[in-house]
Amino acid sequence: MSVASLGYVGFEVSDLKAWDSFMTGFLGLMPGRGNGASARYRMDERAFRIHLDQGKADDISFIGLEVETWDGMRALRQRLDSEGVKYAPASDNLKAERGVRDLVVLTDPAGLQVEIYVGATALTNLPFTSPAGVSGFLTGDQGLGHVVLATDRIDEVRDFYTRLLGFKLSDTIGMAISPDFTLLLEFFHCNPRHHTLALAPMPAPKRLNHFMVEMAAFDDVGFAMDRMEKLGVKQTATLGKHSNDQMVSFYAVTPSGFDVEVGTAGIAVNDEVWRVTHHEVTSMWGHKRSH
Ligand SMILES: [Fe+2]
Structure with missing residues (x-):
């Protein structure tokens, strides 16, 4: 189960x-x-x-x-x-x-x-309306988005989420940190969302590297970029497209110091035909660190 x-x-x-x-x-x-x-x-x-x-x-x-x-x-x-x-x-x-x-x-x-x-509470009597005019968020059977956790106990954490709770590996990315050090990121799904959970095997001051919310349309992401600038929210990575889930997104820092990824158009995983692959970069284009 x-x-x-x-x-x-x-x-x-x-x-x-x-x-x-x-x-x-x-x-x-x-x-x-x-x-x-x-x-x-x-x-x-x-x-x-x-x-x-x-x-x-x-x-x-x-x-x-x-x-x-x-x-x-x-x-x-x-x-x-x-x-x-x-x-x-x-x-x-x-x-x-x-x-x-x-x-x-x-x-x-x-x-x-x-x-x-x-048995979560659904408030169909009080419909969702975005105060900033976002046309919608992609949730439903894909859940609220994803979280990326840093851990120095990846073997135990992976075992907990996969063997015990049923998450499946989607793919891995080797992220080159320096010429002689590459961090192996692991991405896991439990529904059609490409990854609900990703693990970064590294000690870090915070458990959470970032969380991601997926907006319904490209325009929603564009409008969010405009609001970021207007409200003085600090961008941490420019608009880009991820190599594995194909999400077009940008990153900004939250008031707590970890990042939020604002994206759209991520691919869905179909377990019948999915093959685990490996990527050598996190992004096809963009996602340049802004600081
Ligand atoms: Fe992400």
Whole structure:
């Protein structure tokens, strides 16, 4: 039994106010219901896709992985039991806060909180509208986007997400850092999105290298670039096209210091015909570092 998608993500951020204008004014996400110490943002009909807690970490604090059905949730619990993996059934409070019907909490080998759930709240009665005029985000069965995590325990982390939770390798990229050092990035899918998770085998001050949101149209990305300039958001990589998922995107720095990738037109993976390949560069063109 595999998880189906990245349903939500949580960040612990020191400046909720700066994040609020970044999320709504720049990225065009819609405010959802939060409370004083947290804020939540919508990308679609779901009650939230990104959750922000006030705190010092300025890093990713949890990921929510969605299971499609109650039967799937039961099967996943059995799998965790049979593998002897420790997990905690969520309290009623946590389930209510996340707006899900069932939820278990575990920790990945790098220490990140992983929440596996079923039955997320869909607010079809309160349709998504972007405050910045984004025509839409590509979510649905592809989940909210992707996260790229840095880890110095890649073998254990890979094993956790693949063997235990069912992620599959899409491809790898050798990223030349210097003439004699190449970093091998690994990209994993759990639905047609080319990668929901990527792992960079390196120690880093933050767990999260970047997260990606996929907009519905090229114009949405162009308008976001204009807003970036107007709002004084710092670009970290120019417009470019990735070698593996073909995403056309640019990167900007969030108020917490990690990046967001704003993209469109990524390819979908069909497991029937997909072949794992290797790429020697991260991008076909563009994505020049801006600093
Ligand atoms: Fe990315």
